[in-house]
Amino acid sequence: MAGGDHRLLGGALALILAFMVGEVTVGLVAGSLALLSDAAHMLTDAAALILALVAMRLAARPPHGGYTYGLRRAEILSAQANGLALLILSVVLAVEAVRHLIAPPRVAGGLVLVTALVGVLVNLGATVLIGRANRNNLNIRGAFAHIVTDLYAFLATAAAGLVIVLTGYRRADAIATLVVAALMVRAGVGLLRASGRILLEAAPAGIDPEQVGAALAGVPGVKEVHDLHVWQIGSDSTALSAHVLVNRGGDCHDTRRALERLLRDAYGIEHTTLQVDHADGGVLQIGLRRPPH
Structure with a gap:
């Protein structure tokens, strides 16, 4: 082409x-x-x-x-x-x-x-x-x-x-x-x-980020979607990133695949970066362990 x-x-x-x-x-x-x-x-x-x-x-x-x-x-x-x-x-x-x-x-x-x-x-x-x-x-x-x-x-x-x-x-x-x-x-x-x-990395014309976020949040098993960003790398290439929380007991990998299918089929967005975690996963603590006396 x-x-x-x-x-x-x-x-x-x-x-x-x-x-x-x-x-x-x-x-x-x-x-x-x-x-x-x-x-x-x-x-x-x-x-x-x-x-x-x-x-x-x-x-x-x-x-x-x-x-x-x-x-x-x-x-x-x-x-x-x-x-x-x-x-x-x-x-x-x-x-x-x-x-x-x-x-x-x-x-x-x-x-x-x-x-x-x-x-x-x-x-x-x-x-x-x-x-x-x-x-x-x-x-x-x-x-x-x-x-x-x-x-x-x-x-x-x-x-x-x-x-x-x-x-x-x-x-x-x-x-x-x-x-x-x-x-x-x-x-x-x-x-x-x-x-x-x-x-200026604005959302592409014709794509409403709030609507996209609501559609992602409506996928079964998804509890919350935040830090959602939609922008264009070039005129014919759209990218999206988001942090997604799924319900306890849900399969993060299956949910991510479902979200990617939705973005591809409904909005034509194939370049995605989705961080999918459990809603009750807690906060990762990073620190130094004291050496024994």
């Missing part, structure tokens, strides 16, 4: 880089800020895909030395970088768009329209490729968000080109750029929020 994801992302990267070079050239000739902003966004798309490919290779490495989880969180750092890049670039484009609203330059609407329509087709192809990859992976989801945002941006740019061709309203180019910037903010904030939850 990982090898297939690499090929899909690599194909999308090739499409984007090839079109981006042509779009920059046409944007300069047409005098279109919207096309140049789309090209800048495509540059972040390419960077996102490159980061995704590198992070996937790092995350696939086995644990070594002090990295007992391996480098799975490399993909989360990649998602953070993608989100920050989108926000920074959106501010730059928004400032430039306001300048063009105040003093709109001449724009070749026909070139803008044709190039944007080709961009729609290119992004549709890239979207199909990445959409077939494992989008449970936050890294791939981040790259997918870049591409989809760019698809909407090209549609806005095409609309601006059509308006310029039909009416000569040159400010449509700057308005389309503001739409692109807004889409980039939305995608960037979403990536930062999702990756930030993982870095």
Whole structure:
């Protein structure tokens, strides 16, 4: 599956880089800020895909030395970088768009329209490729968000080109750029929020720790569950730890297996660390024995 994801992302990267070079050239000739902003966004798309490919290779490495989880969180750092890049670039484009609203330059609407329509087709192809990859992976989801945002941006740019061709309203180019910037903010904030939850070791979205604790406590033989923690090692790997007390006479090993089955079947959590003890086990005393006189 990982090898297939690499090929899909690599194909999308090739499409984007090839079109981006042509779009920059046409944007300069047409005098279109919207096309140049789309090209800048495509540059972040390419960077996102490159980061995704590198992070996937790092995350696939086995644990070594002090990295007992391996480098799975490399993909989360990649998602953070993608989100920050989108926000920074959106501010730059928004400032430039306001300048063009105040003093709109001449724009070749026909070139803008044709190039944007080709961009729609290119992004549709890239979207199909990445959409077939494992989008449970936050890294791939981040790259997918870049591409989809760019698809909407090209549609806005095409609309601006059509308006310029039909009416000569040159400010449509700057308005389309503001739409692109807004889409980039939305995608960037979403990536930062999702990756930030993982870095802060919050419970995965859709899993309520209190509900999980109540379900564990409802397993026959369980008297109490405490010190429950649920967090994500990576975007597609959830971990859980808890201290479980079972009733006197209960089988700790059978109870632990029942709890693990529940976590796996009901919540998809397979990486578990459960300390299971009898409720009346007492407290282990550790001390030094005095030598005999």
